[in-house]
Amino acid sequence: MIEFVRNLRLWFAPEQVRQEGSTPDYRFSLANERTFLAWLRTALALIGGGFAVDQFLPDLRWAWRVGLALALLGAGVLCSLRAVNHWVRCEQAMRRGEDLPASRFPAVLSLVVAVVAVAMVVVVLVGWAG
Amino acid sequence: MGGVSTGGRDPGLQPERTRLAWRRTTLSSTVAAVLAVKTALHAGTSAGFVVCALCCALWLGFLWVAHHRIRALTTSPRPAALAPRHATAAVLCAVAMAVCAAVLVV
Numbered sequence: 001m002i003e004f005v006r007n008l009r010l011w012f013a014p015e016q017v018r019q020e021g022s023t024p025d026y027r028f029s030l031a032n033e034r035t036f037l038a039w040l041r042t043a044l045a046l047i048g049g050g051f052a053v054d055q056f057l058p059d060l061r062w063a064w065r066v067g068l069a070l071a072l073l074g075a076g077v078l079c080s081l082r083a084v085n086h087w088v089r090c091e092q093a094m095r096r097g098e099d100l101p102a103s104r105f106p107a108v109l110s111l112v113v114a115v116v117a118v119a120m121v122v123v124v125l126v127g128w129a130g
Numbered sequence: 131m132g133g134v135s136t137g138g139r140d141p142g143l144q145p146e147r148t149r150l151a152w153r154r155t156t157l158s159s160t161v162a163a164v165l166a167v168k169t170a171l172h173a174g175t176s177a178g179f180v181v182c183a184l185c186c187a188l189w190l191g192f193l194w195v196a197h198h199r200i201r202a203l204t205t206s207p208r209p210a211a212l213a214p215r216h217a218t219a220a221v222l223c224a225v226a227m228a229v230c231a232a233v234l235v236v
Binding site for chain 2: 044
C-alpha cells in the first residue's frame with residue numbers, strides 16, 4: 001500500500017522515472033506500453049459491460065441490476081488503475097535492470113469475471129422461470 | 131542495435147504495433163462512450179444530459195491523448211517511451227467514465 005502511494009507520485013512525474021537507471025531498448029518500452037493499453041482496453045470493456053447490464057437487462061430486479069453493473073464498473077476502475085501502476089513499476093524495473101514485478105491481479109480479475117458470469121447465468125435463468 | 135535495419139525502420143514494426151494498439155483502445159473507449167451516451171439519454175433528465183456531455187468530453191480527452199501518442203509514434207523511427215502523465219490521463223478518463231456510469235446506474 002505504501003509502495004502504491006509512492007508509485008502514485010510517479011504517475012504524474014516523468015522526470016522522476018527517468019532519473020534512475022538507464023533507458024532500456026525502446027522496443028521494450030513500447031512492448032510495456034502495449035501491455036498497458038491491453039489492460040486499459042480490458043478496463044474499458046468492463047466499464048462498457050457495466051453500461052450494457054444497466055441498458056439491456058431492464059427486466060431484472062433493481063438490486064440485481066445495480067449490483068451487477070456496479071461490480072463490473074468497480075472491476076473496470078480497479079483494472080485501469082492497476083494498469084498504470086503496473087506500467088510504472090515495469091518501466092522502473094526495466095530501468096534498474098531488475099526482474100519484472102510479479103502480480104496476483106490477473107488471477108483475481110479472472111475470478112471476478114467468472115463469478116459475475118455465473119451470476120448473470122443464474123439471474124437470466126431465474127428471470128425466465130419467474 | 132542488431133534488430134534495427136539500416137533504413138531506420140524496425141523490422142519488428144514495434145512503433146506500428148503500438149500505434150495500432152492505441153487505435154484499438156480508442157475504439158474501445160468509443161464503444162464505452164456510445165453506451166454511456168445511450169444510458170444518459172435514456173434517463174431523460176437534465177442530470178442525464180450533463181453526464182452525457184461529460185462523457186463526450188472524456189471521450190474527446192482520451193482521443194486527444196491517443197492522437198498525441200500516435201503522432202509521436204509515426205514521426206520518429208525510435209519513439210521515446212510513453213510519458214507517465216499521458217498514461218495517467220488516459221486511465222483517469224476511463225475511471226471518470228466509470229464514475230459517470232455509477233452515477234447513472236444508481
